[in-house]
Amino acid sequence: RTIVVLEGSGALLMPWLGQVSAVLMAWYPGEAGGTAIAEVLFGDVNPSGKLPVTFPRAESDLPPFDDTSPAVQYGYFHGYRYLDRNDTAPLFPFGFGLAYTTFRYSNLAITPATVSPWGRVRVTAEVTNTGPVAGDEVAQLYVGYRGSRVDRAVRDLKAFARIHLEPGETRTVPFDVRAPDLAYWDAGAGALVVEPIAYTVEVGPSSRDLPLAGAFAVSPRR
Numbered sequence: 001r002t003i004v005v006l007e008g009s010g011a012l013l014m015p016w017l018g019q020v021s022a023v024l025m026a027w028y029p030g031e032a033g034g035t036a037i038a039e040v041l042f043g044d045v046n047p048s049g050k051l052p053v054t055f056p057r058a059e060s061d062l063p064p065f066d067d068t069s070p071a072v073q074y075g076y077f078h079g080y081r082y083l084d085r086n087d088t089a090p091l092f093p094f095g096f097g098l099a100y101t102t103f104r105y106s107n108l109a110i111t112p113a114t115v116s117p118w119g120r121v122r123v124t125a126e127v128t129n130t131g132p133v134a135g136d137e138v139a140q141l142y143v144g145y146r147g148s149r150v151d152r153a154v155r156d157l158k159a160f161a162r163i164h165l166e167p168g169e170t171r172t173v174p175f176d177v178r179a180p181d182l183a184y185w186d187a188g189a190g191a192l193v194v195e196p197i198a199y200t201v202e203v204g205p206s207s208r209d210l211p212l213a214g215a216f217a218v219s220p221r222r
Helices: 033-041 079-085
Strands: 003-006 022-025 103-111 120-129 135-146 156-165 170-178 184-186 191-193 198-204 212-218
Touching: 003 033, 022 033, 103 135, 103 198, 103 212, 120 135, 120 156, 120 198, 120 212, 135 170, 156 170
Parallel strands: 003 022
Antiparallel strands: 103 120, 120 170, 135 156, 135 198, 184 191, 198 212
């Protein structure tokens, strides 16, 4: 079996992925990196990291970039937002990460169903360790903007939580979503605007693996 250990600062193309058994992204692990990598590879440590970037399948999946230009303009959509917008499947999605155990998500609850533009929504989900060893999971909550009158991302990461679970253990993970954090900048009005629309809520282990879904609404300003 061949395992590839990568050290670097960002996403990489992996045309050789199908020829290896596993890939470990070590980033820049420092002077104790060799020991840390060995502990993960030999099972002394159960890995629980999640990708802070999206790994694309090809360069053509990303926006064009002229590295010889003295100035570059970017739009709002980058990373997982860019691939979501174009409905492009990544090689490894934002938030992805494997462990030596498995987790199951269930029982999403959202309260209240409607909140004021200054309010807060409590979201809970149950996570169960369905594998043979103890491990950490990073549960992620994404919000979408159903019916928005402006061009917004398909989903935005709004909260996450790391939890430790023994084999067979189930825990309820709480998230708080503040309505003001859903605002966008209205240049014409010169103000942040929280739209009175329905917002989708998705919870899961990565930006492309979201088994739980629900919604809440923000009421108009009074």
